[in-house]
Ligand SMILES: Cc1cc2nc3c(=O)[nH]c(=O)nc-3n(C[C@H](O)[C@H](O)[C@H](O)COP(=O)(O)OP(=O)(O)OC[C@H]3O[C@@H](n4cnc5c(N)ncnc54)[C@H](O)[C@@H]3O)c2cc1C
């Protein structure tokens with residue numbers, strides 16, 4: 001079986017996979033990182049979104065072997081070791097941007113990429129367009145959009161994160 | 165997914181060799197079409213040849229052409245200041261393909277090789293009169309698209325880059341998105357450049373992307389939305405499905421074309 005070596009949440013891993021193993025299967029089944037969800041089999045829901053070398057991608061639509069040498073960041077890699085949440089996670093909590101939570105890891109990963117790539121600012125419309133690849137069955141999106149706008153302020157240093 | 169053998173050759177020659185020796189082998193680019201197809205077991209390739217290590221990604225501009233490498237992802241085209249300056253309609257088109265995650269992986273070469281009848285890039289390539297370069301030859305856009313999911317590519321032939329002739333005076337793409345998939349229910353690319361005035365329609369034709377000569381003639385005489393307002397493409401030969409009838413698509417073509425002309429300025 002082929003071997004794939006990559007960095008996941010800052011840690012180097014080398015794993016044996018089949019050529020057909022998907023990146024999401026590597027993360028969930030081989031590495032036990034079950035925070036990355038699978039919500040569809042048509043590449044449309046975005047629940048499986050992770051960062052690959054800093055870009056949001058659907059880990060259900062990529063072979064694990066395609067991630068050879070890459071840096072992958074999953075929802076588990078966001079909080080600090082002491083448990084302090086990433087500002088995006090904190091704002092999702094504060095603005096009630098989740099109900100069942102199924103879509104949330106993918107939403108958070110897409111949102112962080114979107115905010116990172118738009119230091120100049122983000123309009124509500126851009127946030128909504130930026131979430132095109134993520135579906136939520138519960139929230140109606142409004143609070144997700146609010147959470148992302150609030151996280152933008154913190155991530156780009158316009159506002160301090162609320163002290164825990 | 166059925167299993168397959170995976171290769172990531174380091175040279176174009178090696179990739180062509182594997183593909184030519186085995187008719188069941190397939191190239192793998194961004195995987196945003198191929199992997200969903202494999203997951204549904206609609207296809208059973210024996211080997212996948214990953215094109216990622218062949219140095220086929222990148223954007224170059226000369227006074228006479230904008231050249232985009234086959235492995236360049238949609239997001240890179242959308243964000244490129246050079247593309248936006250040379251052919252704004254092309255950057256705009258790339259920015260509306262699927263969603264951000266799809267745009268980070270999906271490539272122009274994969275989109276063209278696949279020639280999905282509702283894909284976006286074929287409209288731009290045909291309207292701008294681009295040339296598709298492969299490992300063995302150059303193919304004009306007019307000869308490349310040969311019907312739904314069918315192209316002039318020979319088995320094992322690899323697209324290496326796409327050259328868009330410059331200077332382009334006007335370019336714009338308008339797409340009526342199928343609300344669930346975001347593919348084009350009807351997409352119209354209008355262009356005025358070295359190949360003249362050209363109008364290409366995707367999403368609507370039973371045989372894939374096509375040009376509309378009546379609109380091209382009218383726009384060559386007078387570039388304005390009004391000059392094409394009365395031109396209708398006949399519903400005969402247009403797609404009719406659960407998303408819309410052929411008559412509806414025929415109507416949308418004129419509406420999208422007018423909007424594209426207005427947007428191109
Ligand atoms: C949710 C979703 C929404 C989408 N929305 C849109 C949309 O709105 N508009 C749109 O146009 N597309 C859309 N797409 C498709 C997307 O643009 C794909 O990226 C594209 O069609 C295929 O490119 P790829 O690089 O992913 O190719 P792959 O999936 O890797 O390959 C596709 C086919 O082309 C062949 N191939 C790939 N590269 C080459 C090459 N260089 N030479 C020869 N053959 C090659 C492969 O063997 C395969 O048969 C969407 C996809 C998804 C998942």
Ligand code: FES
Nearest residue numbers: 039045046048060
């Ligand atoms: S699981 Fe739905 S897009 Fe990946």
Ligand code: FES
Nearest residue numbers: 099100136137138
């Ligand atoms: S919170 Fe339930 S799917 Fe989004």
